[in-house]
Amino acid sequence: MAPPASPSNSPSDLASSSPTNPDPSASPSASTSSSMWQYLWIPVLISLSKELSSAKAQSTILLPSEVGDSVESTRLPSCPAADPKLNFRPVIGILSHPGDGASGRLNNASNASYIAASYVKFVEAAGARVIPLIYNEPPDVLYKKLNLVNGVLFTGGWAKSGPYFNVVDGIFKKILEKNDGGDHFPLLAICLGFELLTMIISKDNNILESFKASDQASTLEFTKEMNIEGTVFQRFPPDLLRKLSTDCLVMQNHQYGISPEKFLENMDLCNFFKILTNSADSDNKVYVSTVQARNYPVTAFQWHPEKNAFEWGLSMIPHSEDAVQVTQYVANFFVSEARKSLNRPPTRKVLNNLIYNYSPTYCGKAGKGYDEVYIFDGHNHSSL
Numbered sequence: 323m324a325p326p327a328s329p330s331n332s333p334s335d336l337a338s339s340s341p342t343n344p345d346p347s348a349s350p351s352a353s354t355s356s357s358m359w360q361y362l363w364i365p366v367l368i369s370l371s372k373e374l375s376s377a378k379a380q381s382t383i384l385l386p387s388e389v390g391d392s393v394e395s396t397r398l399p400s401c402p403a404a405d406p407k408l409n410f411r412p413v414i415g416i417l418s419h420p421g422d423g424a425s426g427r428l429n430n431a432s433n434a435s436y437i438a439a440s441y442v443k444f445v446e447a448a449g450a451r452v453i454p455l456i457y458n459e460p461p462d463v464l465y466k467k468l469n470l471v472n473g474v475l476f477t478g479g480w481a482k483s484g485p486y487f488n489v490v491d492g493i494f495k496k497i498l499e500k501n502d503g504g505d506h507f508p509l510l511a512i513c514l515g516f517e518l519l520t521m522i523i524s525k526d527n528n529i530l531e532s533f534k535a536s537d538q539a540s541t542l543e544f545t546k547e548m549n550i551e552g553t554v555f556q557r558f559p560p561d562l563l564r565k566l567s568t569d570c571l572v573m574q575n576h577q578y579g580i581s582p583e584k585f586l587e588n589m590d591l592c593n594f595f596k597i598l599t600n601s602a603d604s605d606n607k608v609y610v611s612t613v614q615a616r617n618y619p620v621t622a623f624q625w626h627p628e629k630n631a632f633e634w635g636l637s638m639i640p641h642s643e644d645a646v647q648v649t650q651y652v653a654n655f656f657v658s659e660a661r662k663s664l665n666r667p668p669t670r671k672v673l674n675n676l677i678y679n680y681s682p683t684y685c686g687k688a689g690k691g692y693d694e695v696y697i698f699d700g701h702n703h704s705s706l
Contacts, residue, residue, distance in 0.1 A: 412450040412660040413672055415471035416441050417493065418457050419479035419514075420486055423695040424685045431699045433458055439682045439694035440632035441477050441512075447631070447650065448657035452677040456698045457489045464489070466706050468496060470672055472663035473508040473619075473656065476515025478575070478626060483527075490518045501618050508619035508659035513576055516613070516622040520580055523595070524588045530578040535603040539570035539638045540625070542599040542611060553598055553614050554621050554655045562647055566599075571645045572611075572625040574601065575636065579609035579624050601625070619659050627652035635690045671706055 404410060418435035422428040435457055442452045453471050455464060468474070474497060476490060500507040511519050521527050544567065550556050555563060565571060582600055585591050594615055601611035601624070611624045629639050631649040677696060686693035 408661045409472055409663055409666065410661065412472040412657055412663065413453055413470060413667075413676075414445045414450045414473050414475055414657070414660060415453050415455040415468060416445070416475045416477065416677075417455045417490065418696075418698055419477055420457070420481050421479075422697050423692050424688070425691075427688070428683055428685055428695070429697050429699055434697060434699045436695045436697050437677075438477065438628075438633075438692045439696060440628045440692065441475060442677055442682075442696070443632045444628035444649065444653050445475065445657065448653035450657045450660060451672075453672070453675045454677050454680070454696065454698065455493070457486055458700075461492070463706065464493075465496065467675055468493065469665070470667040470675060470706075472665050473510070473660035475656075476509070476511040476518065478513030478515070480514065482514070482518065482521070482530075487518065487521075490515075491522050494519065494522060497620070498618060505664045506619055506659070506662035507665070508656060508663075509621070510656045511620070511622040512628070513624060513626055516624045517576075517578055517580075519620075519622050520585075520591065524591050526588070529580060529584065529588065531581055531584065531609070532577060533579045533603040533607055533609050534605050535574040535576050535579070535601075535609070537636045537638045538574045538604060539640045540572055540574050540601045540611075541568065541570055542566045542572060542601060542625075543608075544599050545597050548596075548598050554612070554652055555598065557655060558651050562644060562651070565644055566648070569644065571630075571640055571642070571648050572601075572627070573629045573636070573639050574603075574611075574625050575629075576624060579611075581608060582610055585610050595622070619662075621656070623652075632693070634693055635686060635688075675706060 416437050418437050420435050422430070422434050423436040423438055437454055445452050450472075453467055455467055455471075455474070457464070459467075474493060481487065494509070497507055497509050517530055521529060544555075550563075555566075558566075582597060585595075585597065595613040596616055597610050597613055599610075599612040600608050602608050609624060612622070614621045626633075627649050629636070629649075630641060630645040633639055634641075680696050680698070682694040682696050684694055685691065
């Protein structure tokens with residue numbers, strides 16, 4: 323007699339058994355067992371398939387020890403050497419402005435000056451540290467501090483004459499000398515800084531015109547002849563560049579400026595700067611909003627790139643993700659220029675003069691103006 327056939331456990335055999343057409347010769351218990359297996363094998367297969375897929379995906383991720391059997395293959399990859407031509411510990415000098423930044427509410431001393439903390443955060447966000455250049459310190463001290471930094475930022479404000487104007491003029495000339503001497507030493511001038519450079523370079527202290535652009539978000543209109551290569555806008559993603567022309571992503575807060583027509587009439591300005599963008603005030607009067615030097619790493623904005631991310635006291639400051647990206651890209655550009663500086667000052671002197679030696683004062687409770695300021699009143703100046 324032939325031996326009885328062994329029961330089949332293959333999925334195909336189980337699938338072929340139909341619960342609606344049971345074998346009349348099969349026992350009731352066998353029929354029940356067959357039906358049960360038919361419903362159980364499908365989720366088992368699905369679970370097994372998921373495990374196999376997961377194992378296959380994980381097999382493509384190799385640990386260092388799985389790359390090979392040699393000792394070399396199990397070592398962590400070495401990082402490429404840093405570019406010796408670049409300074410990866412850049413320091414920016416920010417020039418203080420007369421007053422306390424709060425109309426005397428915080429400090430009404432006649433020798434007080436301040437730096438809005440937003441400018442400091444702006445620089446720090448791009449990977450640099452700050453040394454305050456206190457405008458009314460003795461010139462020899464001020465210029466020694468200038469030799470500790472890799473670039474300078476002129477802030478916004480109101481002072482267009484007197485000692486402050488003279489200090490800006492002197493530092494600007496020193497910056498040009500550094501660049502002429504072979505050091506790549508950038509300058510970023512914002513709002514008042516833009517206006518002062520316009521006056522200094524044009525040799526005309528009355529060249530500025532009146533505009534209505536206080537607490538106003540605006541667009542930037544790129545000039546037709548502008549070449550984006552090598553400018554502050556070079557690193558901007560194409561989509562963000564387009565939005566600069568259509569969305570109000572930049573903050574204006576000024577009452578003075580210069581029209582493109584008047585700018586182009588002055589040969590000193592035209593020879594030094596090229597116009598990158600224009601903007602319009604609330605009366606639709608057009609003014610120059612961004613310029614870049616032709617032969618120096620000098621960029622000037624009539625608008626405020628630092629405010630989008632770090633100031634909250636004005637109602638029209640744009641705080642969208644796109645607007646904050648504008649802040650970051652401008653800061654990144656400026657600090658990347660400072661990394662090209664050849665200046666390597668003594669570490670101890672840098673540490674002794676960093677703005678970390680001072681404490682900011684919160685003034686945002688007034689609901690207007692700056693949120694935080696660093697105040698220098700002659701009693702808290704750090705020494706070299």
